[in-house]
Structures are given as C-alpha cells and as structure tokens.
Amino acid sequence: MEKILDINDLHVSFVTYGGEVQAVRGVNLELYKGETLAIVGESGCGKSVTANSIMKLIPSPPGRIKQGSIYFKEKDMTKLSKKAMRNIRGVDISMIFQDPMTALNPTLTIGNQLTEGVKQHQKLSRRQADEKAIDMLNLVGIPNPEERMKQYPHQFSGGMRQRIVIAMALICEPELLIADEPTTALDVTIQAQILQLFQRIQHETGVSIILITHDLGVVAKVADRIAVMYAGKVIETGSRQEIFYRPNHPYTQGLLNSVPRLDQRSEKLVPIDGTPPDLFSPPEGCPFTARCPKAMEVCSQIYPFQTELSDTHHVDCWLQDERAQKYIASS
Numbered sequence: 001m002e003k004i005l006d007i008n009d010l011h012v013s014f015v016t017y018g019g020e021v022q023a024v025r026g027v028n029l030e031l032y033k034g035e036t037l038a039i040v041g042e043s044g045c046g047k048s049v050t051a052n053s054i055m056k057l058i059p060s061p062p063g064r065i066k067q068g069s070i071y072f073k074e075k076d077m078t079k080l081s082k083k084a085m086r087n088i089r090g091v092d093i094s095m096i097f098q099d100p101m102t103a104l105n106p107t108l109t110i111g112n113q114l115t116e117g118v119k120q121h122q123k124l125s126r127r128q129a130d131e132k133a134i135d136m137l138n139l140v141g142i143p144n145p146e147e148r149m150k151q152y153p154h155q156f157s158g159g160m161r162q163r164i165v166i167a168m169a170l171i172c173e174p175e176l177l178i179a180d181e182p183t184t185a186l187d188v189t190i191q192a193q194i195l196q197l198f199q200r201i202q203h204e205t206g207v208s209i210i211l212i213t214h215d216l217g218v219v220a221k222v223a224d225r226i227a228v229m230y231a232g233k234v235i236e237t238g239s240r241q242e243i244f245y246r247p248n249h250p251y252t253q254g255l256l257n258s259v260p261r262l263d264q265r266s267e268k269l270v271p272i273d274g275t276p277p278d279l280f281s282p283p284e285g286c287p288f289t290a291r292c293p294k295a296m297e298v299c300s301q302i303y304p305f306q307t308e309l310s311d312t313h314h315v316d317c318w319l320q321d322e323r324a325q326k327y328i329a330s331s
C-alpha cells in the first residue's frame with residue numbers, strides 16, 4: 001500500500017506562564033492511501049495538536065514543533081514556508097472541525113463559498129465551478145442542490161451544514177482529509193448519517209482520512225486502523241479488530257471498558273481511576289503508571305520500548321517486553 005503520510009518523532013510544545021507544556025512527545029504515525037486512521041484518546045492527550053501540526057496550524061507563539069518530521073508525498077511539511085503551506089491546505093489536504101458554523105461564512109451563499117476555492121485553485125469558469133459544486137452537494141446528500149446553492153448557512157440544519165462543510169473540504173479533490181471531532185456537535189442519528197457519508201465518500205473518491213475523536217463508538221464504525229494516544233504519546237496502534245477485540249495496553253483496555261460502545265450493548269462501564277499526568281513535567285517512565293492496575297517497578301522509571309504484536313499491532317507497554325525483568329533486576 002502506498003504511504004501518503006509519515007510522521008516521525010514529532011514533538012510539539014506550548015510555552016505558557018506556568019512553563020512549557022509538552023503536548024506531543026515523540027509521535028510516530030503512518031497513513032496509507034485510501035484508509036481511515038482514527039486517533040483516539042481523552043481531551044488533552046495530543047490528538048488535535050498532532051492533526052494541527054500536519055496542517056501547520058499550531059499557533060506560534062506559544063506553540064512550536066520542536067522536533068520531528070511530517071512527510072506528505074515526499075515533502076517534509078514542518079519545513080515548508082507559509083506560502084507553500086497555503087497551496088497545500090484545502091487543495092491536497094483539507095480539514096473539518098467540530099462546529100460547522102465556524103467553517104461557514106454566514107453572509108455568503110453556500111454556492112459562493114463552495115466555488116470560491118475551486119475557482120482559484122483549479123482555474124475554473126463560474127459555470128464549471130457551479131457544476132462542480134452541484135456535484136459535490138449531490139455527493140454529500142443535499143437535495144435540490146441547484147436551489148440550495150442560493151441559500152445561506154442559517155437556512156440549513158446542523159447536520160446539513162456539516163455536509164456542506166464536507167463538500168467544501170472535498171471540492172478540490174484532496175488526497176487527505178483530516179476530521180477533528182466532526183460529529184461531536186451533532187445528535188446521534190445525524191452522527192450516524194455523517195459517518196456513513198465519510199465511508200461512502202472514501203469509497204467513491206479514494207481519499208485518505210484521519211479521524212480525531214474521543215468517541216470509540218465513532219471509531220468502531222469507520223476506522224480501518226486506530227492509534228490510541230495518552231499523555232502526548234501513541235501508546236498502541238492496531239487494526240480496528242485488534243484494538244477492539246485484542247486491546248493490549250492497559251490504558252486501551254480501560255478506555256474500552258469506560259465508554260458506551262455502539263457495537264456492544266449493556267456492558268458494565270468502569271471508569272479509569274485517576275487523571276493523566278501533568279504535561280509541564282511529564283514522567284520519565286510510562287505515563288500511565290499512576291493509574292495502571294498492572295504497573296511494575298520498571299514502569300515509573302523507564303519508558304517502555306515498542307513491542308510488535310503483529311504487522312499492524314504495536315504497543316508501548318512493559319508487560320509485553322521480556323526485558324522488563326532485566327530492568328527490574330538492575331534497578
């Protein structure tokens with residue numbers, strides 16, 4: 001499979017009055033053509049910061065990519081100029097956020113907003129751009145697109161607005177779509193429709209998708225692969241089946257036991273005790289140590305090496321590493 005995104009050893013920090021927050025601490029991730037990778041974890045785990053780093057949307061100051069590379073089609077995005085980045089954003093890579101209203105201009109018709117980018121980037125005439133916009137509205141399931149093009153955002157429901165935002169994100173035919181909590185603001189029925197829409201779009205256009213979410217129900221429906229983040233690190237990655245049926249990291253196991261899931265009925269929910277570590281001075285060892293029911297002595301001292309459980313399933317946990325014994329003995 002063709003790799004379209006390769007993130008290596010990414011470190012991102014934010015300087016505040018209280019000190020430096022190490023929001024992302026050595027993230028490695030890969031994305032293949034045509035797949036949906038879900039990045040999951042609690043708020044503050046670094047998933048949105050990772051996504052924003054790809055788009056160079058880290059506000060600087062206070063934020064800074066301190067280390068690492070993000071290759072998108074042979075180019076290291078961390079090294080691109082603002083101008084080069086503007087040519088990529090919305091064209092090669094598009095992003096969708098939680099609240100569709102922030103992405104739409106209330107004073108412009110949907111038609112104007114849809115065609116603006118594509119006219120500019122693909123040098124289309126007004127008519128060609130209108131045709132393309134109508135195609136896109138059809139693709140995302142907006143009825144009567146010709147008429148709807150003349151309307152303003154407030155004339156649409158929340159779910160319809162998110163469909164329009166998705167149409168806007170796709171109109172320039174990007175290779176990568178990053179969706180950050182795209183269904184969080186929507187009610188459950190609409191959520192399910194939008195998730196189906198993502199699947200259909202991927203099927204029809206072949207776009208690769210990174211889906212950022214705290215909602216494992218969403219992930220269970222659409223992700224091909226899942227990366228679980230905790231305290232600025234990716235602690236486990238695997239196929240959807242591996243993560244849901246053979247979760248290995250105690251945090252992933254805790255996460256699956258603590259949230260209601262669409263794929264399981266009436267299981268007893270067990271919240272994970274405690275809170276994530278302070279990222280002003282993150283622990284040297286495994287950041288989950290203080291909350292982990294299986295923690296060993298070595299865990300608080302040295303960050304675990306990555307163990308490969310299968311070609312696709314990787315975990316950072318001492319439980320899987322025979323060397324833990326050696327480190328315990330010598331510590």
Ligand code: SF4
Binds near residue numbers: 288296299316
């Ligand atoms: Fe628990 Fe240790 Fe594994 Fe961390 S490395 S998850 S503390 S067992």
Ligand code: MG
Binds near residue numbers: 006
């Ligand atoms: Mg890599």
